[in-house]
Every structure is written in C-alpha cells, then in structure tokens.
Amino acid sequence: xxxxxxxxxxxxxxxxxxxxxxxxxxxxxxxxxxxxxxxxxxxxxxxxxxxxxxxxxxxxxxxxxxxxxxxxxxxxxxxxxxxxxxxxxxxxxxxxxxxxxxxxxxxxxxxx
Numbered sequence: 001x002x003x004x005x006x007x008x009x010x011x012x013x014x015x016x017x018x019x020x021x022x023x024x025x026x027x028x029x030x031x032x033x034x035x036x037x038x039x040x041x042x043x044x045x046x047x048x049x050x051x052x053x054x055x056x057x058x059x060x061x062x063x064x065x066x067x068x069x070x071x072x073x074x075x076x077x078x079x080x081x082x083x084x085x086x087x088x089x090x091x092x093x094x095x096x097x098x099x100x101x102x103x104x105x106x107x108x109x110x111x112x
Contacts, residue, residue, distance in 0.1 A: 042100055
C-alpha cells in the first residue's frame with residue numbers, strides 16, 4: 001500500500017506535457033547529458049520549471065527558465081546549447097513570431 005501511494009505521487013509529479021522539441025542533431029547529445037541548456041525565442045514562456053516534456057525516448061525535466069536579452073547569448077552559451085556559435089544558434093532558434101528570449105536549463109530522464 002505504501003509503495004502504491006509513493007508511485008501515485010511520482011505519477012502526479014511527473015505529468016507529461018508536449019511543447020519543447022529539439023533539432024535532430026542535438027538529441028543524442030541531450031540524451032548523454034552533454035547538452036543541458038537551450039535558448040528559445042517565444043512570445044511567452046511555454047515550459048515550467050519542475051515539469052517534464054516528452055522527447056522521442058525519455059523526457060526532459062526543466063530545472064529553470066529565465067528571460068534573457070540578445071546580448072546575453074554569448075559564444076560560450078551557444079556552444080553549451082549544442083551549436084557552433086551564436087550565428088548557428090540564431091539560424092535555428094530565431095523563427096516564428098517570438099521576440100522574448102528564454103534560457104532554459106534541463107536534464108534528460110531516460111525511459112523506464
């Protein structure tokens with residue numbers, strides 16, 4: 001009975017949402033834990049810290065999300081996010097109507 005309640009709490013805590021996708025070239029490095037940050041250009045925040053989001057196999061759990069400005073996107077931050085540099089990141093990330101920039105820290109949770 002106690003184990004069932006613990007599993008129920010975990011199931012409630014790990015509610016799955018969709019809404020954050022990654023380019024195919026980054027997915028393996030996300031799964032290995034090499035990439036744990038992403039930059040998003042959105043009209044408003046689409047993820048919440050502490051929530052999980054589906055990824056092909058497994059899930060991404062968002063650790064934090066914070067608004068940043070364009071000058072905050074450094075070459076080092078672009079490389080941490082899996083890109084060659086700022087221009088490479090902007091080519092992929094800057095599309096659509098979103099003008100607000102968010103720095104998201106996350107970790108990968110493998111399938112059980």
